Amino acid sequence: MNDNNSCTSVFLIGVGGQGILLASAILSQAAMLCGCDVKTNEVHGMAQRGGTVIAQVRYGKKVYSPLVTEGSARVLCSFEAAEALRAAHYLAPDGLAVVNQYQIIPVSVSSGMATYPEHVEELLKKQFPRLCYFDATQKAIEIGNPRTANVVLLGALSKGLELEESVWEEAIRKTVKPQFIEINLKAFAAGRATVQ
């Protein structure tokens, strides 16, 4: 069973500190500006201490569950390369996967208790027929602030959604602090340009 027809689900995953909650806030704002009902869910508390962080956004005419049903997300966006695999089962078969090439090595790997998968790109290509895999962190550095990688990714994932292009700028202006609006608009445009 897939998502009910009137709802769009987006699943974001990454590691604590990558700005996932801001990306989720901008996306929610954009959906609201389009007149949609919106529900989101975020992970707080213990998991934020270096752990996997998840944000889920659902919008449409009427949204009931704030949680995305496995196998139904229109877009899966992973802020870290390999983490995309952890949430792959949330993506709909024809959904778009936007994945940052940036890798974050967890303590479990550094202390020799676990390994980081070797051929991440191959695994991703095998898993996701519609994959947008690029180094959003590098793009953000080129733009002038590595912390805007989240909005670069948001720009890319916006291509997988049907929200009007014009609402994104307003959503960014309404959500980020005034001094960061311009750089985030640049970041968004750079991300959006990576998806054909």
Place this chain on the structure above:
Amino acid sequence: MKELLSGNEAIARGAYEAGVRVAVGYPGTPSTEILENVQRYKDKIYCEWSPNEKVAFETAAGACLTGARSIVTMKHVGLNVAADPLMTLTYVGTEGGFVAIVADDPGMHSSQNEQDTRNYARFAKIPILEPSDSEEARDFLVTGLDISEKFKTPVILRTTTRVSHSRSLVELKERIEHVPQGFKKNPPQYVPIPAWARPMRQRVEKRLLALTEESSNSPLNRIEWGERQLGIIAVGIAYQYAKEIFPEASILKLGWCYPYPDKLIREFAAGVKRLLVVEELDDFVEEHVKALGIPCDGKNIVPNIGELSPLRLMEIRAKIEGTAIPEHKPIKDASLLPPRPPVLCPSCPHRSIFAALGRFDVVVTGDIGCYSLGVSAPLNRMDTILCMGGGISMAHGMKIAGETKRVVGIVGDSTFFHSGITGLLDIGYNKSAPVIIVADNRITAMTGHQDNPGSGKTLMGDSAYQASITDFAKACGIKRIFTIDPHNFNAMVALLKESFETPEPTVIIALSPCVVDDRSALRPALKIDPTICKHCKMCLKVGCPAIESMDNTIKINPLLCGGCKLCQQICKFGAIS
């Protein structure tokens, strides 16, 4: 105007709109953001972080007896601490509206157990309300205050993690003031000495009958007729999942499940062929439906462990319809991923405590806070956890039972004030000799940096007296008291060694600020000199996320390192500077 609010933000907004005067609590995920957001209305609402939930509950109880609308917030296990005042406030009753907001954590995202708070409502014979989204969270608080005033009863508003931390649209309203009339002396009403407690006890039962009638007529409970083949009684957020997965079914939505709305349950059951109760955790409603003589499905097909989700409901639907259960497990390649459990942050002062304890063969009784993460590999230096304050008392218990190893009890600053002091008093009074380490970072860090009696600031933003842990320890009869900066690793090890050789109780206050809260405590990042590094991997044994190792290279990530120098002190070759 509609705003996208989390359940916790919506509850804070509800407190503002309902004319609440006093809002108190103790931090605990997933409840913490309620008071943090009430703070935005501090010109209208007095708010505070109390030392623990019992104190908070009693504070709100006192406030409500002056006629002030009052709320108290906590997580589910916090209500265990506040159960004593709860069980008698139910007799004494309320004047101004009193709502205890208790956030459950099905699935144990950030908790040590997953108890179902609804059982407390039945235990205390008081109403419990369960919102299913943010708008309801706001509305139900307002209704709860009205019910409290109308029936002179405390009310519990129960959220769950997914209600507290999900966002949905809320139409904002204006504040309606409720001016308190002041305390009016009336001992037979407020003093439960046995002679007066007995009539109070009678009143509680009468009130319960009246509330049962009220809950059947309340708009918080409603029937949404659909097809009559299947009727679902859906409680709290389970309603949202049921609407998603069983769009055609008839639904009895329960937002006020206790006292049970018997009339409504009977009416609904009579109107459907098959009845299913969908509720998270215990069979709280199901058991009662069966007691009414109504057959139903419930925990025979709905899990009673962990949280529900749309997928869980799809599985339940498949079981009812006898179709194949949908498979949506993580993909096979996900098993290649390294685990990412929460870890102590780079430069966390707690890390050094556990690294130092790793040098000794001792038993460590732990506590609830960031330092709980000391249990994880590669530190592996915590042996038990029970509850807040438990690290101190359990160390005492192990010593008096004759445990031959040295025993170390760990507590944080906030948990020391919460319920560690009484345990330490026991150690001083009944003479045992554990080593107690207070991991004192001057903030309640795990829940997101709330102030506490040691941090010198209140929730309202005023400066405050900084409670001294040393003075508390002295007053408890402890003579060996040390304050040390745990980042000084060798001194920490030496102090522990000396303390383990002394047959006296010791309190070590490991004092250093949380670097996430106090960025001024950060220092320039360190580097590993690859020409000196011998790859002995000793630095990796402290489990610092800033020290990255893959393919036989070890390096420090300059974006993560906070310059605490623990690794530098541990490196035997001087490769880190």
